[in-house]
Amino acid sequence: AIQMTQSPSSLSASVGDRVTITCRASQGIGNNLGWYQQKPGKAPLVLIYGATSLRSGVPSRFSGSGSGTDFTLTISSLQPEDFATYYCLHDYNYPLIFGGGTTVDLK
Amino acid sequence: QVRLQESGPGLVKPSQTLSLACTVSGGSIDSGDYYWTWIRQAPGGGLEWIGYIYYYSGSIDYNPSVESRVTISIDTSKNQFSLRLSSVTAADTALYYCARGRYEFEISGFYYDLWGQGTLVTVSS
Numbered sequence: 001a002i003q004m005t006q007s008p009s010s011l012s013a014s015v016g017d018r019v020t021i022t023c024r025a026s027q028g029i030g031n032n033l034g035w036y037q038q039k040p041g042k043a044p045l046v047l048i049y050g051a052t053s054l055r056s057g058v059p060s061r062f063s064g065s066g067s068g069t070d071f072t073l074t075i076s077s078l079q080p081e082d083f084a085t086y087y088c089l090h091d092y093n094y095p096l097i098f099g100g101g102t103t104v105d106l107k
Numbered sequence: 108q109v110r111l112q113e114s115g116p117g118l119v120k121p122s123q124t125l126s127l128a129c130t131v132s133g134g135s136i137d138s139g140d141y142y143w144t145w146i147r148q149a150p151g152g153g154l155e156w157i158g159y160i161y162y163y164s165g166s167i168d169y170n171p172s173v174e175s176r177v178t179i180s181i182d183t184s185k186n187q188f189s190l191r192l193s194s195v196t197a198a199d200t201a202l203y204y205c206a207r208g209r210y211e212f213e214i215s216g217f218y219y220d221l222w223g224q225g226t227l228v229t230v231s232s
Contacts, residue, residue, distance in 0.1 A: 001171065034218045036154075043204055043222035044154065050216025087154055091217040095170040098154040 002026050006088055006099030012107040019075040021102045023088035028068045032092040035064055035073045038101075039084045047086075048073065078104070109134035111205050111223035118229050119199075125192040125228055128185075129205030136186045137162050142208030143188045144219065145179060147201040155201075159208065160188060195230045202227050 003026040013019050023033065031051035036044035046055045048064035051071055061076045075082055083106055088099040115127035129143070136143065144159040158169035160179045169177050178191040192199060207221040 031215065032217065034216070036219075038154075043206075043225055044219070045222075046218045046220060049218035050211070050214045053211075053214045053216050055218065055220075089154075089156075089219075094168040095158075095172075096156040098156065101153045 001095050002029060002090055002092060002097055004088055004090055004097050004099040006102055008102060009100060010103040010105065012105055013078050014107045015078055015080055017078045017107075019078050019082075019104060021073045021086055021088075021104075023066075023071045023073075023099045025069045025071075025090055025092075029090045029092035031067050032090055033064075033066070033071050034089045034091065035062075036087045036089060037082075037084045038087065044087065075104075109207075109221060111207065111221055113203060113205050113223045113226035115203075115226060115228070117227055118231065119195055120232050121196055121230055122194055125190070125195050125199060125230070127190045127203055127205075127226060127228070128187045129189070129223055130185070130187040131207075132186075135183075136181060136188065137183045140209065142210075142217075143179075143181065144206045144208050145190045146204045146206055146219075148204070148225070149198075149201045152201075157190065157192075197230050200228065200230045 005024045033051045035048040038044040047062050052064045063074045065072045085103045110132045112130045119125045142159045145157040160167045176193045181188045202225040204225045205223045206219040210217045
């Protein structure tokens with residue numbers, strides 16, 4: 001199975017900060033990657049799919065980049081509602097695998 | 108508005124079989140091009156994809172981590188899909204989510220657009 005290595009596992013940031021989270025696949029996965037946000041007690045919510053496509057209704061401060069093995073989720077200006085855990089998910093082949101998660105908390 | 112709702116026992120004894128159902132409301136499980144999926148999350152842990160069933164083709168795929176113990180099926184008469192996981196151990200204690208996956212051909216992108224609220228299953232004697 002393809003392994004997804006996500007970093008950092010946690011980060012502390014302030015409102016207004018630019019935040020970058022990375023995900024590395026153990027082999028090339030094209031653009032078959034999505035990013036999900038999960039808040040405590042809630043199901044995950046898709047932000048980005050196809051590596052770069054912003055899900056309808058998701059604020060434009062979220063963006064995704066990358067292809068092949070290296071991917072990035074960027075939050076251009078962190079808002080109070082963005083403090084959460086973020087996961088990448090590859091859908092290149094089965095089994096689908098999530099990254100280990102990145103928790104973004106308040107500095 | 109389509110919604111997903113998990114149901115099933117919250118406590119299962121070790122070595123027994125975990126059985127969960129995901130009921131689709133507000134829409135039909137056999138319409139649309141969707142991948143009906145189970146995903147779990149151990150307490151304080153990350154997300155683990157368990158497997159999916161694709162109604163139109165009948166395709167099913169499982170995570171090798173549970174493949175020998177898992178069955179996912181669809182019951183269109185009840186508008187639900189189900190998960191059965193046999194020979195459970197404490198390691199199967201988790202919040203179990205059902206989710207709907209979809210593929211956007213224009214963008215060549217796949218994502219889970221709809222999730223249940225999750226149901227906690229504890230494996231303990």
